[in-house]
Amino acid sequence: MKYKDRIKGLMILMGVIVAIAWVAPVFILLNSSFKSLKEIYISILAFPKEIVFSNYTQAFEKLDFVQSFTNSIMITVISTLIIILFSSMTAWVLVRNKSKKSTIIFMLFASALLVPFQCVMLPLVDLMSHLNLMNRFGIVIMYLGFGSSMSVVLFHGFIKNIPLELEEAAMIDGCNIFQTYFHIVLPLLKPIMVTVSIINAMWIWNDFLLPQLVINKTGWQTLPLKTYLFFGQFAKRWDLGTAALIIGMIPIIVFYIASQKYVVKGVTDGAIK
Amino acid sequence: MKKSNWGFWGFIAPSLLAFILVQLIPTITGIYYSFTDWDGIGKSKTFIGLRNYSEAFTTDSKFLHAFIFTFAFTLCAVILVNLIGFLLALLVTMKFKGSNLLRGIFFMPNLIGGILLGFTWQFIFVQIFSALGKKLGISWLLGWLSNTETGFVGLLIVVTWQLSGYMMLIYIAQLQNIPNSILEAAQIDGANVFHRLRHIILPLVAPAFTIGVFLTISNAFKLFDQNVALTNGGPANGTQMLALNIYNTAFFESRFGYAQSKAVIFMVVVAGISLFQLKIGKSKEVEL
Numbered sequence: 001m002k003y004k005d006r007i008k009g010l011m012i013l014m015g016v017i018v019a020i021a022w023v024a025p026v027f028i029l030l031n032s033s034f035k036s037l038k039e040i041y042i043s044i045l046a047f048p049k050e051i052v053f054s055n056y057t058q059a060f061e062k063l064d065f066v067q068s069f070t071n072s073i074m075i076t077v078i079s080t081l082i083i084i085l086f087s088s089m090t091a092w093v094l095v096r097n098k099s100k101k102s103t104i105i106f107m108l109f110a111s112a113l114l115v116p117f118q119c120v121m122l123p124l125v126d127l128m129s130h131l132n133l134m135n136r137f138g139i140v141i142m143y144l145g146f147g148s149s150m151s152v153v154l155f156h157g158f159i160k161n162i163p164l165e166l167e168e169a170a171m172i173d174g175c176n177i178f179q180t181y182f183h184i185v186l187p188l189l190k191p192i193m194v195t196v197s198i199i200n201a202m203w204i205w206n207d208f209l210l211p212q213l214v215i216n217k218t219g220w221q222t223l224p225l226k227t228y229l230f231f232g233q234f235a236k237r238w239d240l241g242t243a244a245l246i247i248g249m250i251p252i253i254v255f256y257i258a259s260q261k262y263v264v265k266g267v268t269d270g271a272i273k
Numbered sequence: 274m275k276k277s278n279w280g281f282w283g284f285i286a287p288s289l290l291a292f293i294l295v296q297l298i299p300t301i302t303g304i305y306y307s308f309t310d311w312d313g314i315g316k317s318k319t320f321i322g323l324r325n326y327s328e329a330f331t332t333d334s335k336f337l338h339a340f341i342f343t344f345a346f347t348l349c350a351v352i353l354v355n356l357i358g359f360l361l362a363l364l365v366t367m368k369f370k371g372s373n374l375l376r377g378i379f380f381m382p383n384l385i386g387g388i389l390l391g392f393t394w395q396f397i398f399v400q401i402f403s404a405l406g407k408k409l410g411i412s413w414l415l416g417w418l419s420n421t422e423t424g425f426v427g428l429l430i431v432v433t434w435q436l437s438g439y440m441m442l443i444y445i446a447q448l449q450n451i452p453n454s455i456l457e458a459a460q461i462d463g464a465n466v467f468h469r470l471r472h473i474i475l476p477l478v479a480p481a482f483t484i485g486v487f488l489t490i491s492n493a494f495k496l497f498d499q500n501v502a503l504t505n506g507g508p509a510n511g512t513q514m515l516a517l518n519i520y521n522t523a524f525f526e527s528r529f530g531y532a533q534s535k536a537v538i539f540m541v542v543v544a545g546i547s548l549f550q551l552k553i554g555k556s557k558e559v560e561l
Contacts, residue, residue, distance in 0.1 A: 015364045019378045044404040086288040093284040112296045114544040118519045119536040123299035145295025148288040177280040206386030208498045224388045252384045268442045
């Protein structure tokens with residue numbers, strides 16, 4: 001028993017050391033973000049002699065934070081909402097309507113998961129510029145198009161296991177297809193909705209390439225895109241750069257801490273199913 | 274509902290139309306464009322047969338290098354990420370105070386986008402490593418990201434840091450499915466920690482390995498953001514991965530048709546590896 005406890009203690013100690021190494025990069029970043037540029041170059045490893053908070057106010061301004069944060073939030077939230085609404089509707093009728101066309105449409109959505117983004121990006125940009133969709137409205141449509149594959153597959157798997165009786169009863173009582181869906185089915189989908197929302201929101205929030213191709217215009221840029229442009233402009237300014245990176249990480253870390261349980265469930269379920 | 278075609282198509286239309294517009298049409302036209310001399314958004318496309326493909330396979334040394342780099346990188350990432358992810362999962366499923374905190378810490382990098390991760394580690398490798406190297410007189414800490422080797426290892430560190438926590442969550446879910454009764458029975462029969470790991474835990478976690486390896490391959494092979502932010506493919510295209518090579522061919526050399534042919538090759542390889550690996554993995558699983 002004692003031997004076992006010692007092993008366990010040793011393992012935990014190792015775990016704590018690894019965990020410290022794991023947060024070290026972010027800690028170092030945080031530490032440097034309070035230093036002047038001169039101090040970063042002279043004594044990068046030490047604690048800041050005096051706290052320079054102006055890095056943050058400058059980075060905040062250079063990132064156009066209010067604007068780019070608003071763009072990111074709006075695009076992420078609206079895209080995620082329409083993805084979960086339309087994908088769940090699609091998945092529901094595909095499950096309930098057992099026919100050849102349902103199978104074909106489902107396979108279409110699923111097989112697109114194997115197509116990498118690089119393979120569609122050039123024709124997509126070409127097509128979208130013809131349709132005048134190279135804007136913030138267009139990118140939401142694109143997120144719906146890309147997000148629907150995974151989301152339909154996930155909803156499909158979940159809805160298959162929901163008993164049909166409730167819906168049949170509702171139909172017999174005179175509910176039409178919309179009433180049945182919104183009053184009966186939708187409330188039952190809550191657990192999988194959380195999963196699908198988390199997966200899509202995380203991907204869209206962090207996405208860089210699609211915004212770079214579609215909405216790379218002043219005033220439209222999202223936070224990752226603006227961060228990238230920021231480093232193009234201030235490559236050697238690590239005083240501002242470290243602060244900008246911390247600013248960029250804060251929203252996602254706050255979100256994670258506030259909804260850790262759902263994030264972990266969403267990410268795990270999304271991967272396993 | 275079965276009789277109402279209107280309801281069927283009405284419910285499917287919004288996501289199906291977006292899907293067709295954004296994924297289906299570009300995939301199909303993209304295959305056609307790969308046989309053309311297309312050279313820019315909105316420009317004309319003339320059919321030139323297999324010329325793009327023969328160039329990609331024969332004379333494009335940058336593309337070949339990106340291919341080898343990406344394969345080697347993916348192989349290393351699959352091993353490292355899943356090994357570390359599995360060890361972290363074993364660690365945090367031992368019940369002790371603070372195991373939840375550790376779980377949260379290990380998973381955290383996965384939430385941060387590739388662009389931010391790339392620049393963060395660029396700072397660590399270039400500024401912090403060299404400062405440490407000078408202070409402690411360790412020469413291998415100097416000059417990181419200034420050659421292909423350190424670029425490769427650097428990228429590997431970034432991706433391992435990012436994905437291990439993700440794989441950890443998948444392995445935790447699987448580990449928690451193993452009934453305690455089996456482990457206890459084995460213990461009573463005299464199986465030590467390593468026996469239990471080798472003969473009970475590993476076979477039962479196998480399905481999760483299939484998923485973990487699949488996700489790591491897909492993430493590592495298609496890596497773009499981290500590649501752009503960490504080294505941007507440099508120095509001298511030495512760390513350019515496939516996705517970035519395709520991007521640069523299109524947007525810096527203005528050769529869209531040629532980039533598209535590489536993208537089609539890329540798709541065939543990604544789909545091929547993914548399906549092959551899933552098939553292999555599935556045949557090795559153990560049902561409880």
